[in-house]
Amino acid sequence: MELIKPDIAFKRELSRLSGSQLNQCMQCGNCSAVCSLAPAERPFPRKEMIWSAWGIREKLMGNVDVWLCHQCGDCSTSCPRDVKPADVIAAVRQQTYLHYARPHWMGKLLSDPAWLPVAIALPVVVIVVILMLAGTFRIPEGPVDYSAFFPHGWLNGSISVITLFFYGLAFRGLRKFWQDMQQQFPAETGQKRGLSLVMVLGEVLSHSSFSGCEGKPVRKIAHMMLFFGFGLLILTTAYAIYATISHHYPLTLNNPFKMMANLASLMIFTGLGIMVSQRLLNRRVFGRSGYSDWLLLASIGLLTLSGLVVELARFGNWTLAYHLYFFHLVCVWFVIIYLPYSKMGHIFFRTTALIYARRIGRK
Amino acid sequence: MNSTTLVIGGGISGITAAAELADAGRQVVLIEKEPYLGGHVAGFHNYFPKLCPPSCGLEINYQRIRSNPRISYYTGARVTAIEGGYGHYEVTITLEPRLINNRCTSCGKCAGVCPEEPKAAYIPGGLAFPMKYTIQADLCKKEACGKCLEVCPYDAIQLDACAATVEIEVGKIIIATGWSLYDAGRLEHYHYQQEQDVVTNLEFEHLLAATTRENRQLTRPSDGKVPARIAFIQCAGSRDVNHLPYCSAVCCGVSIKHALTLAEAYPDIATEIFYIDIRLPGRNEKLLERAKATGRIKFTKGKVGRIIHHNNRSGLTLEVEDVMAGGKRYDAFDMVVLAMGMTPNHIDKDLAVNMYGFYLEGQPSGIITASSCKRPMDVSSSVKDATAAALKTMRR
Numbered sequence: 081m082e083l084i085k086p087d088i089a090f091k092r093e094l095s096r097l098s099g100s101q102l103n104q105c106m107q108c109g110n111c112s113a114v115c116s117l118a119p120a121e122r123p124f125p126r127k128e129m130i131w132s133a134w135g136i137r138e139k140l141m142g143n144v145d146v147w148l149c150h151q152c153g154d155c156s157t158s159c160p161r162d163v164k165p166a167d168v169i170a171a172v173r174q175q176t177y178l179h180y181a182r183p184h185w186m187g188k189l190l191s192d193p194a195w196l197p198v199a200i201a202l203p204v205v206v207i208v209v210i211l212m213l214a215g216t217f218r219i220p221e222g223p224v225d226y227s228a229f230f231p232h233g234w235l236n237g238s239i240s241v242i243t244l245f246f247y248g249l250a251f252r253g254l255r256k257f258w259q260d261m262q263q264q265f266p267a268e269t270g271q272k273r274g275l276s277l278v279m280v281l282g283e284v285l286s287h288s289s290f291s292g293c294e295g296k297p298v299r300k301i302a303h304m305m306l307f308f309g310f311g312l313l314i315l316t317t318a319y320a321i322y323a324t325i326s327h328h329y330p331l332t333l334n335n336p337f338k339m340m341a342n343l344a345s346l347m348i349f350t351g352l353g354i355m356v357s358q359r360l361l362n363r364r365v366f367g368r369s370g371y372s373d374w375l376l377l378a379s380i381g382l383l384t385l386s387g388l389v390v391e392l393a394r395f396g397n398w399t400l401a402y403h404l405y406f407f408h409l410v411c412v413w414f415v416i417i418y419l420p421y422s423k424m425g426h427i428f429f430r431t432t433a434l435i436y437a438r439r440i441g442r443k
Numbered sequence: 444m445n446s447t448t449l450v451i452g453g454g455i456s457g458i459t460a461a462a463e464l465a466d467a468g469r470q471v472v473l474i475e476k477e478p479y480l481g482g483h484v485a486g487f488h489n490y491f492p493k494l495c496p497p498s499c500g501l502e503i504n505y506q507r508i509r510s511n512p513r514i515s516y517y518t519g520a521r522v523t524a525i526e527g528g529y530g531h532y533e534v535t536i537t538l539e540p541r542l543i544n545n546r547c548t549s550c551g552k553c554a555g556v557c558p559e560e561p562k563a564a565y566i567p568g569g570l571a572f573p574m575k576y577t578i579q580a581d582l583c584k585k586e587a588c589g590k591c592l593e594v595c596p597y598d599a600i601q602l603d604a605c606a607a608t609v610e611i612e613v614g615k616i617i618i619a620t621g622w623s624l625y626d627a628g629r630l631e632h633y634h635y636q637q638e639q640d641v642v643t644n645l646e647f648e649h650l651l652a653a654t655t656r657e658n659r660q661l662t663r664p665s666d667g668k669v670p671a672r673i674a675f676i677q678c679a680g681s682r683d684v685n686h687l688p689y690c691s692a693v694c695c696g697v698s699i700k701h702a703l704t705l706a707e708a709y710p711d712i713a714t715e716i717f718y719i720d721i722r723l724p725g726r727n728e729k730l731l732e733r734a735k736a737t738g739r740i741k742f743t744k745g746k747v748g749r750i751i752h753h754n755n756r757s758g759l760t761l762e763v764e765d766v767m768a769g770g771k772r773y774d775a776f777d778m779v780v781l782a783m784g785m786t787p788n789h790i791d792k793d794l795a796v797n798m799y800g801f802y803l804e805g806q807p808s809g810i811i812t813a814s815s816c817k818r819p820m821d822v823s824s825s826v827k828d829a830t831a832a833a834l835k836t837m838r839r
Contacts, residue, residue: 106682108719109764112771113748114632120771123764158632158748160683 084134090175091135097171099368100164102133111155111165117148117289119442124148125155125165132168141179142260144442146172147433150289152296153367167368174372177425180253186246186421193371203413207406210238224394224401225330230409232324243417250420254432261433267440276438280431296365298354305351306380312344313384330394342391348384352377376423383411444530445614446470448836451522451790452619454482455501455822456814456829460617462507463833465514472611473508474520478541478577480505482621485570488651490822491700492730498570500826505572517609518573525792529809530614540604542578547599549574553591559583564591568656578602615809615836618802619829620788622815625680625687627781632749633679639665640759640778641750644675644697647780651704661709663778670712670777674761675702676747677718679781689799691784691819695722698782699730702740715741715776717763727821743767750779785819811835 095102107130112123124145131139140146146169155165174191181187189199211217211230220228227235283289287307290300319337323329331338356377358365366373386408393401420428437443446469450461453475461473479485487497508514519539526533543553543564553564553576563582566575578591578600585602592600627635627643635641640663642650654661663670675698680686695718702714721742723731734740744766751760751773758775765772787801794810795803802812813832814825 106719107766108678108746109744109766110746110748112764113746113762118771122769123771126764126766127769158685160678160685160746162684 084136086135087137088135090137091132094132094135094168094171094175097174097370098164098167100132100168100171101161102129102163102168104161105129105133105163106161108160110158110160114154114158115149116152116154117150118145119148121442125169128169128172129163129165132172137179138260139264140172141176142257142262142264143172143176144261144265144433144437144440146176147430148289148437148443151367152299153364156367157364164368170367171370173426173429174370174423176257176429177372177421177423180257180429181421182249182253186418190375190418190422191372196375199414199418200410203410203417206242207409207413210234219402224397226390226394226402226405227324227329229402229405232329236321236324239412239417246417247420250425250428253420254428257429258432258436261436265436265440265442276435279438280434283434284431298358299365302351302354302358305347305354309344309347309351309384310380312340312347313387316341316344333395342388345384345388348380352381352384356381372423379411379414379418379422383408383415386411445532445612447472447611447613448615448617449474449532449534449611449613450617450619452482452621452788452816453477453480453516453518454619454621454825455484455504456621456825456832457482457617457619458501458504458508459826459829460619460813460833460836461514461516462504462511463830464836465511466507467833467837469513469837471514472613473514473516474522474536475516475518476521478519478539479567480508480516480518480572481570483645484822485572486567486649486652487569488648488655489700489704491696492727494700494703500822501570505570508572519577520609522790522792523608525616525790527612528807532613532616532809534611534613534616536609536611538607538609540580540601540606541575542580542583542602542604543576543599544601544604545575545599546597547575548597549576550596551576552594552596553578553600556590556594558588558590569652615811617811617813617829617832617836618790618794618806618816619813619832620790620816622785622819623788624783625786627679627783629686630680630781633676633747633779633781634750634752635781638750638752638759638779639663640670641781642778643781643783644694644701645783647701648697651701661705661712668777669709672713672715672758672776673705673778673780674747674759674774674776675714675716675780675782676761677716677721677782678746679783681782681784682719687784687786687799689784689819690722692722692724693819693821694782694784696727696730696821698780699723699734699740701780703730703734703737706734706737706739710739713741714739715743717743717745717747717761719744719746743772745772785815787816789816 107126109126112118112126118124128146149169151166151170153166159165178187178191189195214231214234216229216231287300287304316337323331359369386404390405390408393404448464448469448471450457450471450473453473457473458480461471464471481501484497484501489496517538519541521537522534523537524535549566554562557564559582564576564578624643624645633641660669662668677695677698682690698716702716705712705714721731745763747761747763749762751762758777759779760773760775763772794806797803801818802816804812806812811832814820814828
């Protein structure tokens with residue numbers, strides 16, 4: 081017999097994040113029945129609902145199934161007790177970023193609005209220190225040239241080292257996540273392996289799991305816009321780093337990479353526009369919106385916007401160009417360096433969980 | 444102070460209350476909106492938990508009404524206004540004509556020649572009281588057809604009869620308006636309106652009653668075949684914030700009754716009951732033991748999420764999580780019975796109701812509510828509550 085150790089604080093936190101009256105769940109199984117993504121064996125989200133209501137953290141943290149969910153909301157719409165399983169599962173995912181955050185305080189920093197000033201202060205202070213070390217912490221004279229403010233070597237070197245440092249720490253959290261999944265959903269012998277990574281890549285690129293969400297193609301379109309827009313910008317950044325080394329930087333407006341980046345910003349704005357308007361006007365499309373959702377949307381929005389403005393400032397020789405550039409760097413920090421600890425962490429966690437799900441034949 | 448009591452609703456509860464009052468020496472007027480007394484019970488196949496037929500209980504009450512001169516009753520009657528107060532209620536009643544008068548001997552010649560489908564001249568199967576034909580006005584072509592006028596040997600047909608209004612004065616009023624089934628059409632995920640073989644528990648009850656009455660096999664509505672697998676979906680629209688938030692505490696007993704009836708009469712039909720929790724208050728719990736003892740009724744914990752129809756395959760696929768086994772099932776059945784809950788029937792007067800629309804006990808002085816318009820009840824509880832209402836009427 082297994083002794084249950086309820087974590088009441090954890091349960092209350094899930095309830096707060098999801099807005100669900102967890103005690104009202106009567107375990108009827110309607111949610112699992114209507115879910116178009118739940119596997120036939122041990123389907124979700126009914127079992128996750130009772131684990132949430134009982135505050136059984138260890139069952140929910142290394143849980144593959146909450147990552148198979150793509151938040152279509154069918155379970156919440158048809159729930160006879162209005163306990164919003166989709167929002168509870170989203171809250172579990174949110175708690176997962178915090179649970180596996182290494183160092184742990186980084187998770188805290190991005191999950192609690194009270195810590196937002198610190199989350200902003202950290203990149204500001206670090207960037208100022210780097211600039212001081214580089215000896216360029218002042219507004220340069222003459223036409224706008226960002227490398228005069230933040231030399232390319234210093235920029236590329238410091239930001240990539242910091243990013244790798246935090247990603248390295250975060251990877252330890254992901255490894256623990258993988259181990260916990262292995263414990264909870266042990267692989268049976270003779271199951272498919274090897275190709276799982278390729279399969280998951282295909283799934284992510286095609287957004288096929290979003291198609292299971294009947295009648296809500298708008299979610300798929302919005303996510304595709306953000307996903308591919310973001311992907312193109314990463315590609316541009318990689319090229320830009322190469323360009324700074326091969327000394328034909330900054331890129332001109334007719335450079336294909338520059339054109340691609342501008343197109344990507346447009347895609348991101350379109351996707352964001354859909355997401356923000358749907359979250360504000362039609363709660364059923366994305367479910368409940370909380371701090372982590374808005375933080376993610378705001379940081380991506382500000383990152384893209386400031387990127388465009390910085391580009392304009394360069395061509396237009398604006399006086400405030402360097403201030404805007406500094407702001408843009410803080411946004412980059414929020415999206416890229418904070419990635420494993422915020423809702424952006426789904427890029428790592430969902431991909432890892434989907435690979436694991438494929439490996440154990442759960443998908 | 445008028446000592447006559449008006450009983451609104453001629454179902455098992457209203458009949459019981461009227462008979463009890465009359466037996467105690469009170470004058471009673473009993474009114475019923477349908478052309479026949481007996482309400483839902485008259486159309487039932489059997490009662491639970493003892494699985495006895497509705498003639499048990501209903502017939503003896505018909506006899507009490509027939510033999511007691513202190514009861515007068517109106518069928519096809521609706522209350523259109525209630526004025527006054529305790530001891531002197533003035534009630535306006537509108538009477539819909541049945542188009543057949545008291546000379547009817549229920550020989551059935553009118554129905555025999557009626558060309559309409561369904562027939563305008565009818566008498567309900569089972570326990571019709573009064574035992575007279577009715578012509579349903581909206582189905583009948585009246586004088587344009589007139590075939591029944593020619594064949595009736597008793598001059599009982601009056602196609603030109605029109606609605607009448609009666610005003611009566613009574614001292615007290617018992618409200619026993621009973622219940623209606625929740626609208627199954629609103630459960631879109633069960634496709635009740637599209638699928639002929641998805642029926643409500645009340646329809647299934649009528650189906651069982653008809654097969655017994657006509658001494659034939661149970662067949663399913665779509666193609667007339669004998670179903671091999673029947674599923675019962677409990678809490679269909681009950682305990683559901685999107686539909687009825689409450690539990691009627693009757694539907695579990697009804698479904699088990701149906702499954703037991705099938706188990707005894709149709710050894711080849713497999714039945715499965717999908718439930719959230721089985722709710723059988725009081726002695727009704729024995730019904731579950733009896734059902735389990737047959738070994739032929741399968742109980743599965745899990746609310747059915749959807750009924751999917753495949754055009755290329757016969758049968759209805761139920762999508763459900765078997766909660767105890769922890770797996771999802773997609774299982775095909777020939778027929779699905781929705782165990783629907785009860786909603787209260789109202790009269791055209793604002794009375795105090797609870798959050799679900801059921802009448803409260805506390806009403807203006809002299810108005811007593813009884814039975815399933817107060818809360819969902821099975822037949823035996825309704826009869827007890829109706830007797831209690833009769834007692835309250837005499838006391839207050």
